[in-house]
Amino acid sequence: MQKNTTPRKSNVLLNILGIGLITGTLDGLAALLLNYKLKPAIIFKFIASAAFGKAAFKGGAEMVVAGVVFHYLIAILFTNAFYLLYPFFKKGLKNAYLIAVLYGFTAWIIMNLVVIPITQKAFPVVKLPVLITGIAVLIVCLGLPVALIADRHLKQGKFNVLLKKQSP
Numbered sequence: 049m050q051k052n053t054t055p056r057k058s059n060v061l062l063n064i065l066g067i068g069l070i071t072g073t074l075d076g077l078a079a080l081l082l083n084y085k086l087k088p089a090i091i092f093k094f095i096a097s098a099a100f101g102k103a104a105f106k107g108g109a110e111m112v113v114a115g116v117v118f119h120y121l122i123a124i125l126f127t128n129a130f131y132l133l134y135p136f137f138k139k140g141l142k143n144a145y146l147i148a149v150l151y152g153f154t155a156w157i158i159m160n161l162v163v164i165p166i167t168q169k170a171f172p173v174v175k176l177p178v179l180i181t182g183i184a185v186l187i188v189c190l191g192l193p194v195a196l197i198a199d200r201h202l203k204q205g206k207f208n209v210l211l212k213k214q215s216p
Contacts, residue, residue, distance in 0.1 A: 060210060064128050067197055072123030074189035076116075082181065088112075095119050098167035122163075126155050127194055134198035135207050148195035152187030 080088050090105075092115025097104035099118065104111045130151045137147045160182070165171045174182070201207060 060206065063197075063201065063206065064131050065124065067131060067194055068124030068127035069120065071127050071190045071193050072120040074193065075123060075185065076119055078185045078189050082185070092116050092119065098163075122159075123190070126151075126158075126190060130155075130190070130194045131198050132210065134195065135202055135210075138199070138202060144195045144199040145192075147199075148191035149187050150191070151194060152185075152191035153183055155186045155190050156183045 079091055083091055089112045092112045093104045093107065095115035095118050096107070096111045100107070100111065100114065104114070134147065137150070138144075141147050141150070156179075160172055160174065198207075
């Protein structure tokens with residue numbers, strides 16, 4: 049009896065979840081390392097403040113947990129979008145590393161020019177070194193893992209179920 053090697057949609061969802069956990073962890077660690085003078089709780093309370101406002105900074109462990117959960121949800125959402133769009137970017141750009149740079153830059157723009165201004169009700173003031181560091185972190189922690197893993201999955205035929213192609 050021949051084993052079915054056609055990828056299933058559930059496998060794709062597990063791939064996205066796994067990559068999202070990787071990118072969320074890498075990005076979270078980068079945030080902690082770059083802000084080593086701050087207590088980690090403050091970083092995650094800032095994230096929680098998007099939903100809970102200034103009350104997040106007065107809260108305790110529950111706000112830290114909320115911040116961590118929101119952080120991973122955002123990482124998984126970006127991973128989902130970038131992973132699923134990868135085959136289309138690959139057709140035009142061909143190079144996984146170039147796509148990773150595009151992903152990191154796009155994530156920075158969305159977070160800093162859309163999400164943070166909406167949730168914090170103000171545009172963040174960003175100095176050039178901070179801007180460059182932020183984009184570099186997102187390229188390394190989000191763009192590279194998603195692009196390189198998606199590239200490997202594309203070569204392995206794991207996108208076939210999404211692209212409605214059957215393996216030979």
